[in-house]
Amino acid sequence: MDWNSFLLMRQEILLLSIILLLLIVEVFISKNKKGNLIHFAIFLFGIHTAVGLLAMEEGSIFGGMFHTTGLIHFFKNVLNIGVFILLLQSADWLQEKIVEHQRGTEFFVLLFSSLLGMYFMVSAGDFLMFFIGLELSTLPVAALAAYETAKSKSSEAGIKLILSAALASGVALFGISMLYIAGGSIYFNDIMQTITTSHLSILGMVILFSGLAFKISLVPFHFWTADVYEGAPISVASYLSVMSKGAGVFILMILLFTILRPLLHIWENLVYILALTTMFIGNLFALRQNNLKRFLAFSSIAQAGFILLGIINGEQLGVATVIYFVLIYVFSNLAAFGVVQAISLQTGKENISDYEGLYRTNPKLSLVMMLALFSLAGIPPVAGFFGKFFLFTAAAAKGYYLLVFLAVVNVTVSLYYYLLVVRAMFLRTNEHAIPHFNSKLYMKVGLVLTVLSILVLGLYSPLYEYIFELSKNLM
Amino acid sequence: MDILTLFIVVPIITIVVLVFSKGLKQARVISMIGSLVQLGMAINLVFAYFREREINQDIMVFTKDSVWFKTFNIHYNVGVDGVSVALLLLTSVVVLAGVFISWKIKELPKEFFISLLVLSTGVYGFFISIDLFTMFVFYEIAVIPMYLLIGIWGTGPREYSAMKLTIMLMGASAVLLVGILGIYFNSNPDGSALTFNILEIAQVNIPFEAQKLFFPLVFIGFAVLGALFPFHTWSPDGHASAPTAVSMLHAGVLMKLGGYGVFRVAMFLLPEGALTWSNFFIVLSVIGVIYGAFGAIKQKDLKYINAYSSVSHLGLVLFALLMLNKTAWNGAILQSLSHGLMTALFFALIGMIYGRTGTRDITKLGGLLKVIPVISATYVIAGLASLGLPGFSGFVAEMNIFVGAFQQENPFHRVATIISVSVIVVTAVYILRVVGIMLMGPVKNKKHLTLQRVTWYEKTGIVLLLIPIIGMGVAPLWLSDMILESLQPFIKGLI
Numbered sequence: 001m002d003w004n005s006f007l008l009m010r011q012e013i014l015l016l017s018i019i020l021l022l023l024i025v026e027v028f029i030s031k032n033k034k035g036n037l038i039h040f041a042i043f044l045f046g047i048h049t050a051v052g053l054l055a056m057e058e059g060s061i062f063g064g065m066f067h068t069t070g071l072i073h074f075f076k077n078v079l080n081i082g083v084f085i086l087l088l089q090s091a092d093w094l095q096e097k098i099v100e101h102q103r104g105t106e107f108f109v110l111l112f113s114s115l116l117g118m119y120f121m122v123s124a125g126d127f128l129m130f131f132i133g134l135e136l137s138t139l140p141v142a143a144l145a146a147y148e149t150a151k152s153k154s155s156e157a158g159i160k161l162i163l164s165a166a167l168a169s170g171v172a173l174f175g176i177s178m179l180y181i182a183g184g185s186i187y188f189n190d191i192m193q194t195i196t197t198s199h200l201s202i203l204g205m206v207i208l209f210s211g212l213a214f215k216i217s218l219v220p221f222h223f224w225t226a227d228v229y230e231g232a233p234i235s236v237a238s239y240l241s242v243m244s245k246g247a248g249v250f251i252l253m254i255l256l257f258t259i260l261r262p263l264l265h266i267w268e269n270l271v272y273i274l275a276l277t278t279m280f281i282g283n284l285f286a287l288r289q290n291n292l293k294r295f296l297a298f299s300s301i302a303q304a305g306f307i308l309l310g311i312i313n314g315e316q317l318g319v320a321t322v323i324y325f326v327l328i329y330v331f332s333n334l335a336a337f338g339v340v341q342a343i344s345l346q347t348g349k350e351n352i353s354d355y356e357g358l359y360r361t362n363p364k365l366s367l368v369m370m371l372a373l374f375s376l377a378g379i380p381p382v383a384g385f386f387g388k389f390f391l392f393t394a395a396a397a398k399g400y401y402l403l404v405f406l407a408v409v410n411v412t413v414s415l416y417y418y419l420l421v422v423r424a425m426f427l428r429t430n431e432h433a434i435p436h437f438n439s440k441l442y443m444k445v446g447l448v449l450t451v452l453s454i455l456v457l458g459l460y461s462p463l464y465e466y467i468f469e470l471s472k473n474l475m
Numbered sequence: 476m477d478i479l480t481l482f483i484v485v486p487i488i489t490i491v492v493l494v495f496s497k498g499l500k501q502a503r504v505i506s507m508i509g510s511l512v513q514l515g516m517a518i519n520l521v522f523a524y525f526r527e528r529e530i531n532q533d534i535m536v537f538t539k540d541s542v543w544f545k546t547f548n549i550h551y552n553v554g555v556d557g558v559s560v561a562l563l564l565l566t567s568v569v570v571l572a573g574v575f576i577s578w579k580i581k582e583l584p585k586e587f588f589i590s591l592l593v594l595s596t597g598v599y600g601f602f603i604s605i606d607l608f609t610m611f612v613f614y615e616i617a618v619i620p621m622y623l624l625i626g627i628w629g630t631g632p633r634e635y636s637a638m639k640l641t642i643m644l645m646g647a648s649a650v651l652l653v654g655i656l657g658i659y660f661n662s663n664p665d666g667s668a669l670t671f672n673i674l675e676i677a678q679v680n681i682p683f684e685a686q687k688l689f690f691p692l693v694f695i696g697f698a699v700l701g702a703l704f705p706f707h708t709w710s711p712d713g714h715a716s717a718p719t720a721v722s723m724l725h726a727g728v729l730m731k732l733g734g735y736g737v738f739r740v741a742m743f744l745l746p747e748g749a750l751t752w753s754n755f756f757i758v759l760s761v762i763g764v765i766y767g768a769f770g771a772i773k774q775k776d777l778k779y780i781n782a783y784s785s786v787s788h789l790g791l792v793l794f795a796l797l798m799l800n801k802t803a804w805n806g807a808i809l810q811s812l813s814h815g816l817m818t819a820l821f822f823a824l825i826g827m828i829y830g831r832t833g834t835r836d837i838t839k840l841g842g843l844l845k846v847i848p849v850i851s852a853t854y855v856i857a858g859l860a861s862l863g864l865p866g867f868s869g870f871v872a873e874m875n876i877f878v879g880a881f882q883q884e885n886p887f888h889r890v891a892t893i894i895s896v897s898v899i900v901v902t903a904v905y906i907l908r909v910v911g912i913m914l915m916g917p918v919k920n921k922k923h924l925t926l927q928r929v930t931w932y933e934k935t936g937i938v939l940l941l942i943p944i945i946g947m948g949v950a951p952l953w954l955s956d957m958i959l960e961s962l963q964p965f966i967k968g969l970i
Contacts, residue, residue, distance in 0.1 A: 379619050380612040380615050380616055381616060389608075389652070393547065393656060396653075396657070397660060399660075401656070404653050404656060405653045408653060411645075412642060416642055419622060419638060419642075422622070423634060426623060426626065426627055427623075427633070461545070461549075464544060465544070468546050
């Protein structure tokens with residue numbers, strides 16, 4: 001084997017080195033200087049993100065276990081940028097709440113391990129690698145969810161996450177084993193050739209689908225979501241809703257579009273029904289939430305429902321629109337969670353009613369929040385509109401007009417609850433409004449990056465064309 | 476930069492400058508300059524249009540086309556014909572008048588003017604778009620600032636009204652989205668590239684089944700904005716709660732998007748669907764005309780009276796469009812313009828009366844003609860224009876509508892026309908009732924004897940709106956010619 005072929009794993013190797021480096025450096029840093037480690041970690045990850053942007057060749061190694069394409073590389077970069085912004089937004093929280101308990105490094109190590117798992121998952125060329133990646137991406141997050149040990153809700157979130165994740169993995173593994181029997185191989189390329197429509201393969205597909213549906217919290221596999229988001233630290237909730245869901249969607253799409261393509265006529269119906277239940281349940285539950293983390297949890301469930309409209313397309317157009325939407329969704333949700341993080345860190349307040357009159361005291365934060373919510377709701381000219389419009393186009397291209405119609409009804413419902421937050425911030429005045437405060441530098445940079453992305457990504461069309469070109473390879 | 480793109484760029488520049496401004500004085504001056512430039516550009520466009528027409532016989536002139544999203548064949552594609560030129564002129568007049576009327580806005584002035592200009596950007600963009608996608612984008616951009624405008628600066632149950640309006644209009648746009656996608660995916664029966672371009676789609680024959688399916692979606696999607704019964708309920712509440720300038724823009728301009736969209740998209744692209752569905756929607760629009768007029772009779776709140784009157788007048792616009800002939804359509808566009816101007820004027824005057832007396836309840840007002848003569852006299856003029864007195868814009872419009880409607884000879888259309896014509900009488904009743912109670916007679920409330928006279932900025936706003944109302948009434952031909960000429964290609968598919 002050629003050593004150069006290891007360069008295909010450049011991202012993974014670099015991230016692994018960072019994890020090890022952090023563990024080693026921590027030993028040599030004195031106790032009262034642990035705070036500097038945060039800057040160091042963010043700096044390292046920034047370099048990693050920048051290096052990741054360099055072009056990479058396509059190819060596969062380990063006999064096809066691990067492969068990478070332009071699209072996969074692009075998606076890893078999306079994950080990198082997302083995590084980088086997330087780190088910027090969490091830096092203050094780590095500095096103020098976590099370092100004093102001597103647990104700064106573990107946060108990064110766990111987070112990066114999970115990211116590493118996602119890399120392997122999206123690059124997987126067989127079910128073994130896929131499953132290892134799936135596990136590695138989920139387990140550290142359970143530890144992260146329980147990170148604020150002082151809060152009982154946080155521990156509860158950790159337990160809930162690990163239990164449902166373990167169940168989901170088990171279910172997915174069960175489905176994989178059936179597909180293995182049906183296809184006679186664990187390699188994606190082989191299964192693609194051999195799989196046919198049989199009872200066994202359909203059953204395997206449905207069960208594997210259910211396992212992944214946990215990961216991206218499709219209704220009715222969503223029960224853990226709101227509780228975990230509420231209990232977990234905001235950074236972790238943000239990570240779950242953005243990275244975890246994004247990677248889950250990506251791998252689900254790859255599996256459905258490649259090895260399960262012969263079963264397209266079956267999973268179309270499955271996706272159709274799940275899209276409807278997810279959108280309706282997610283939106284209806286979001287209507288009545290007061291806690292912003294729960295609110296964003298249900299909103300993110302509903303967003304997953306919209307994503308299924310792109311998946312149902314089953315063609316290049318579907319891939320491109322889904323990736324494009326996920327990209328926009330990453331930034332929109334990061335912006336929303338970033339504001340919640342900033343305010344929660346200053347005041348400890350996390351309810352929509354606490355935000356009343358926020359515009360009069362903190363206009364910039366309110367504007368960021370408004371843009372983020374408009375993007376999630378799909379209002380032009382911010383990016384979310386374009387993402388959603390294209391998803392609907394993808395579904396309509398296959399003639400699913402009724403589904404699109406029900407989806408746009410849901411968009412209107414979702415607009416209602418997004419406007420509730422805007423109402424609290426802009427329309428209400430409140431004598432006990434959250435007082436004016438200035439965020440620290442990291443947070444500011446984190447928020448500015450997301451806002452710029454939200455404003456630019458939609459209007460800048462070459463990006464979509466680029467994704468569309470990359471999507472060709474998946475077919 | 477081409478002459479049309481400037482219509483979007485100038486407001487955006489104004490907004491950017493506004494962001495860096497401080498306080499009311501700077502904000503209002505900047506907005507005024509921006510809107511004044513816009514009005515100048517609109518007037519210039521009218522002359523440029525006439526010059527261009529002599530040498531250019533395309534459906535749309537001043538076109539500019541650049542690719543935006545290549546894969547979807549989405550273009551940034553602008554162009555105007557006589558109808559859009561007229562509506563652009565209307566918009567710029569109303570926006571400028573709106574800025575003058577908001578001269579003394581107290582709360583968050585900068586944000587107010589920014590929202591107002593975002594709204595106007597959306598409207599301008601909508602009127603110049605030829606591409607369905609861009610049109611849809613601008614449509615939504617025009618609607619969403621209404622939420623903040625009513626919610627923050629409104630009165631009464633403002634939160635409720637703002638939410639109701641936004642949700643209903645965005646819901647309508649959602650329905651419209653499905654219709655647009657339906658048109659898009661049927662735009663290539665011969666297998667060529669799919670397109671959002673209105674002019675290109677008009678060349679192809681969309682299959683009849685698709686037309687039948689998508690026409691109601693597109694029609695309702697736009698007509699909700701034109702207050703189609705039974706989807707008009709957002710309009711009275713929205714008007715009543717909105718601050719003065721927003722009511723003006725809302726009734727004067729935003730609601731015109733509905734009629735324009737119906738005519739430009741629904742009727743033009745789906746003519747067979749229009750023929751199939753027209754009777755059903757005629758019934759709805761006639762109900763709207765009657766219901767609005769009788770609603771206006773019953774109300775006591777000045778804003779509600781004019782809001783219901785808007786429902787009635789815009790019902791007439793939809794009614795005329797559904798008559799599917801050139802004379803009626805000409806009337807519909809003229810009615811849009813005329814209604815836009817006089818309703819804006821009405822709401823401006825109501826705002827002035829409310830600002831002085833603190834009430835909009837007509838039973839508590841009386842004899843205002845003696846106290847605030849300018850405002851009251853203008854109110855009478857606007858009222859007369861509204862009930863279609865010759866010499867004002869309303870007469871020209873309604874005349875065209877009913878002459879056009881009578882060209883349809885079958886009994887159904889005849890009955891519908893006769894009912895709508897008779898509503899003019901009801902219009903006269905509710906307008907003269909207000910004039911009688913509120914303006915004539917003795918002054919009911921002694922406090923009202925010392926009301927402040929009209930100020931210079933209010934006068935400017937009034938005059939800005941009065942000139943075109945009277946101008947349209949006494950010299951309608953140039954406008955009517957400009958519109959009629961442009962209607963020709965649109966009516967072809969329907970006859």
